[in-house]
Amino acid sequence: MEKEGRKNSALNGSTTEIDPQNERKINMKNALIISYSFPPLNDIAARRFGEMSPFMPDYGLRPWIISTNSVGDLPVQVPEAQCIRIGLHPQRSMQIEDRDINANTFKMPVAFKVSRKIAKFLGLGFRSFDRTVVTWYPLIKKQTEMIVASIPKPDVIIGSFGPAASLWAARYLASFYNVPWVADFRDLGALHWKGRGKLSREIDLLIENRLLASASGLMTVGDVLANALEKKYKKRCCKVYNGWVRNSSQESPVENKEGEKYIYYAGRIYLHRMNSFFLLLDALKDAQTIHLKIRSLGPKLMEEKLLEYAQSIGLEKRLELLEPTDQLTVQKEAEMATMNLVVEDLNTSDPYSAGTLTGKFLQLLAFTPPVLSITRTDSEMSGILKETNKGKVCSGLKQVIEFISACLNDPERYQGNQSISKYSKLEQAKIMCSFFNQIISRTP
Structure with a gap:
C-alpha cells in the first residue's frame, strides 16, 4: 500500500520524501484539508483552499491536502509533497460540458446505480449522500495506510463540501486519528431545498445530522448560511469568505x-x-x-x-x-x-x-x-x-x-x-486559522 502511494506521489510531480517523524518535531500544528477540487483545477471550489492554504503557515498551521488528480491553469501554491491525490477529477477544464467520464477512475457499484435511478424516479435526491460517497470516499479509505505513511498526524481535519465524500472522509479520518474535524460548507448541503420534495429533504437532513454529530465545528462562506447551519445543528459556525487575492x-x-x-x-x-x-x-x-x-x-x-x-x-x-x-x-x-x-x-x-x-x-x-x-x-x-x-x-x-x-x-x-x-484571502485565512487553533486547543 505504501509503495503504491509513493508511486502515485511521483506521478504527481512530487520528488520530496516526507519523514513524518521529522515533521512532528517542527513546532507547527498540522491541518489536513480534504477537498475534491484543488489546483491546478481552476474553479471556485479549487480556489477556496487552493488560495488560502498558502497563508496558513503564517498563523501556525501547516496545510496537508487530500484531493483528486486534476488539470487546469491555477497555480499549485502548496508544495506537491504536501498533497495526496487520489483518483481523477472528472472535469478536464472549466467548461461545464468538458467532462471526460471515461478517464474517471471512480466506478459506481451496480446496486448504487440502480438505487439512484429508483430515487430519481421517486423524486428523491440526497446531497449528503451523493455518488462520491460510494466512489471517491472508498478510495480514500483504501489508501489509509499510504496516508498515514505520507503525512504527520494531523491536529485537525477539514472536509470541504461539496461533494459529500469530503465530509465522510473527514469524519472517518478524524475517528481514525482521534482528532477533531470541521465541516466546511461552500454551499448548503441537506438544507438546500430547491427542486426537492419534503420527504427527500427530511431524509437528507437526518443523514447530514448524523454525519455532522462528531464534528467539532462548522465553517461556511457568509452570514446567512452560517446562521442557518448554527440554528439547525447547534454547533458554532465560523464565517470565512472566499476572499480576494492580488493577481x-x-x-x-x-x-x-x-x-x-x-x-x-x-x-x-x-x-x-x-x-x-x-x-x-x-x-x-x-x-x-x-x-x-x-x-x-x-x-x-x-x-x-x-x-x-x-x-x-x-x-x-x-x-x-x-x-x-x-x-x-x-x-x-x-x-x-x-x-x-x-x-x-x-x-x-x-x-x-x-x-x-x-x-x-x-x-x-x-x-x-x-x-x-x-x-x-x-x-x-x-x-x-x-x-x-x-x-x-x-x-x-x-x-x-x-x-x-x-x-x-x-x-x-x-x-x-x-x-x-x-x-482579502490573507485576512480570511487569519480568521479561519484562529478558528482551527481554538478547536485544537479545546481538544484533550
Whole structure:
C-alpha cells in the first residue's frame, strides 16, 4: 500500500520524501484539508483552499491536502509533497460540458446505480449522500495506510463540501486519528431545498445530522448560511469568505487603449440566473454606449437562450459571447472593463439564496472597475458593496439603468475604500486559522 502511494506521489510531480517523524518535531500544528477540487483545477471550489492554504503557515498551521488528480491553469501554491491525490477529477477544464467520464477512475457499484435511478424516479435526491460517497470516499479509505505513511498526524481535519465524500472522509479520518474535524460548507448541503420534495429533504437532513454529530465545528462562506447551519445543528459556525487575492494584472495594470466600454462577466451561465441576464440586456436598450462581454464556460444551451433573447430585443450586436481562455486573460479583461458583473437568482422564495455569494464576487473587489450585482434586494452582497463603496446590488430595471449611467458619468464614484482589505484571502485565512487553533486547543 505504501509503495503504491509513493508511486502515485511521483506521478504527481512530487520528488520530496516526507519523514513524518521529522515533521512532528517542527513546532507547527498540522491541518489536513480534504477537498475534491484543488489546483491546478481552476474553479471556485479549487480556489477556496487552493488560495488560502498558502497563508496558513503564517498563523501556525501547516496545510496537508487530500484531493483528486486534476488539470487546469491555477497555480499549485502548496508544495506537491504536501498533497495526496487520489483518483481523477472528472472535469478536464472549466467548461461545464468538458467532462471526460471515461478517464474517471471512480466506478459506481451496480446496486448504487440502480438505487439512484429508483430515487430519481421517486423524486428523491440526497446531497449528503451523493455518488462520491460510494466512489471517491472508498478510495480514500483504501489508501489509509499510504496516508498515514505520507503525512504527520494531523491536529485537525477539514472536509470541504461539496461533494459529500469530503465530509465522510473527514469524519472517518478524524475517528481514525482521534482528532477533531470541521465541516466546511461552500454551499448548503441537506438544507438546500430547491427542486426537492419534503420527504427527500427530511431524509437528507437526518443523514447530514448524523454525519455532522462528531464534528467539532462548522465553517461556511457568509452570514446567512452560517446562521442557518448554527440554528439547525447547534454547533458554532465560523464565517470565512472566499476572499480576494492580488493577481498579476493588478501588479502591472493594463490600459484599455481602445477605450472600449463594456460590462464584463466570466463564468458559467445558469438557468436560475437567466432572468438577471435578461434584466441587464433590457437595461442596455437605454444605455447605448456600452455592451456586454461574456467569457462563457457554458453550457451551450444557456448561451443559446441568452443569444435568442438578445436577438428578440435587437441587441445581438451588443452581446459578445467569447470562448473560455486562460486565467491571466480573464484578469486583464476584468481589469479593463467599465464594470464587472455578478448575477444571482432574483427569486426571493428560497430563504437561503440571500446568502449566495458567488465565488468570483469578492475577487472582483480587488479590481479597479465597480461591481454591478444583479440579484435579490436583500442579498448579503448588498451590505458588502455598501461597506466597501465598490458597487451596488440592483434588482429592478430602473436600478440597473441608473447604476450604469452613474458609472459612465462618474467612473470614480465606486472606487472603493479601505474596508476592501478585510475581505482579502490573507485576512480570511487569519480568521479561519484562529478558528482551527481554538478547536485544537479545546481538544484533550
